Amino acid sequence: MKHLIATAAFTATLCACGPMHVCAPTETRCAGSFVEVCDADGRWSPAEDCAGVVGADEPAWVCCAVPADELGPAGHACLPPDVDCPAEEE
Amino acid sequence: MPIEPTSAHVTAFWDAMQARYGTRIIDKSSAAEMRLVGWFLERIGVLDAATFLERFTTTIGRRIYVPFTPGTPTPRHGLWSQMVICVHEHQHVEQQDRDGAFTFAFRYLTSRAARAAYEADAYRCNLELHHWHTGTIRSPGELAERLRSYGVREADIDVAETTLIAAARTVKAGGLITPASKVAVAWLRQHAPELEHRSGA
Numbered sequence: 001m002k003h004l005i006a007t008a009a010f011t012a013t014l015c016a017c018g019p020m021h022v023c024a025p026t027e028t029r030c031a032g033s034f035v036e037v038c039d040a041d042g043r044w045s046p047a048e049d050c051a052g053v054v055g056a057d058e059p060a061w062v063c064c065a066v067p068a069d070e071l072g073p074a075g076h077a078c079l080p081p082d083v084d085c086p087a088e089e090e
Numbered sequence: 091m092p093i094e095p096t097s098a099h100v101t102a103f104w105d106a107m108q109a110r111y112g113t114r115i116i117d118k119s120s121a122a123e124m125r126l127v128g129w130f131l132e133r134i135g136v137l138d139a140a141t142f143l144e145r146f147t148t149t150i151g152r153r154i155y156v157p158f159t160p161g162t163p164t165p166r167h168g169l170w171s172q173m174v175i176c177v178h179e180h181q182h183v184e185q186q187d188r189d190g191a192f193t194f195a196f197r198y199l200t201s202r203a204a205r206a207a208y209e210a211d212a213y214r215c216n217l218e219l220h221h222w223h224t225g226t227i228r229s230p231g232e233l234a235e236r237l238r239s240y241g242v243r244e245a246d247i248d249v250a251e252t253t254l255i256a257a258a259r260t261v262k263a264g265g266l267i268t269p270a271s272k273v274a275v276a277w278l279r280q281h282a283p284e285l286e287h288r289s290g291a
Binding site: 025026045047052053054061066071072073076077079080083 | 203207231246256257262263272
C-alpha cells in the first residue's frame with residue numbers, strides 16, 4: 001500500500017510540473033513519413049505527411065534533411081522519391 | 091506574366107468548391123454575428139472592428155463570411171486573390187472535418203500555438219496556389235508575418251515560418267500538400283488550365 005501511495009505521489013508531482021520541453025522551438029526532424037516541427041512550447045508536432053503529398057511522381061514522397069537555401073535555414077521537407085536524400089547523423 | 095482569371099472563372103470556382111464541401115458564403119458586412127465578433131475583438135484589443143469586417147474572411151462551421159462578392163474585384167481583393175482565399179478557407183473546413191468542429195473551435199480560440207498551426211496549414215494553400223499560377227514561391231517569412239493579426243506569440247510566428255519553409259520546399263519540388271489545394275488544382279486543371287503557369291497560353 002505504501003508503495004502504491006508513493007508511486008501515486010511521485011506521478012502527481014511529475015504531472016504538476018506541466019509538459020516537459022523535449023525540443024528546441026523551430027527545430028525540425030523526420031519521424032516516419034512525417035516532417036515534425038518543434039512548437040513554441042517545446043513539443044514535437046507533425047507538420048507535413050509526406051505519404052499524402054501528391055506530385056508528378058506516383059511513388060510516395062519521402063522526408064529528407066535539406067541544407068540551407070534561399071527559402072530558409074537547413075531543416076526537413078517532403079521531397080520526391082528520386083531525390084538524393086542523405087542519411088542523417090544521430 | 092500569369093494570366094488573370096475572369097469573373098466567370100472566380101464565380102464558377104467558388105460554386106464548385108461550395109458544392110464539393112457543402113459550404114455557403116455570407117456577406118460579412120451584413121452579418122450581425124460578424125459585427126458582434128468585430129466589436130468583441132476591438133474590445134479585447136486584438137484588432138479594430140472595421141479592419142476585421144473589411145479585410146478578413148472568416149469561416150465558422152460551413153459558413154464562410156466574405157468581405158467581397160466573388161467575381162467582383164476590389165482594390166483589396168483582386169480576382170486571383172479571391173480564388174486563393176476560397177482555397178484557404180476550405181482548408182479550415184478540412185481541419186474541422188479532420189479534428190471535429192468542437193475541438194477545432196476550442197483549440198483555435200484557446201491555444202495560440204494551435205491557432206498559429208491551423209493558420210500556417212491554411213497558408214500552405216496560398217503557397218500551393220501561387221506556385222501553380224505563377225511558377226514562383228511566395229516568401230514563407232512574409233506569409234508567417236500575417237499571423238501577427240491573429241494574437242499569437244513571436245515564437246508561434248517563428249514556428250509557423252519553419253512550417254511554411256518546409257512546405258515551400260515541397261511545393262517548389264512540384265508537390266501538393268493540403269487536401270483543399272488538391273481539390274482546387276484538380277478543378278482548375280480541368281476547367282481553367284490556361285491559368286497554370288506552364289500552360290504556355
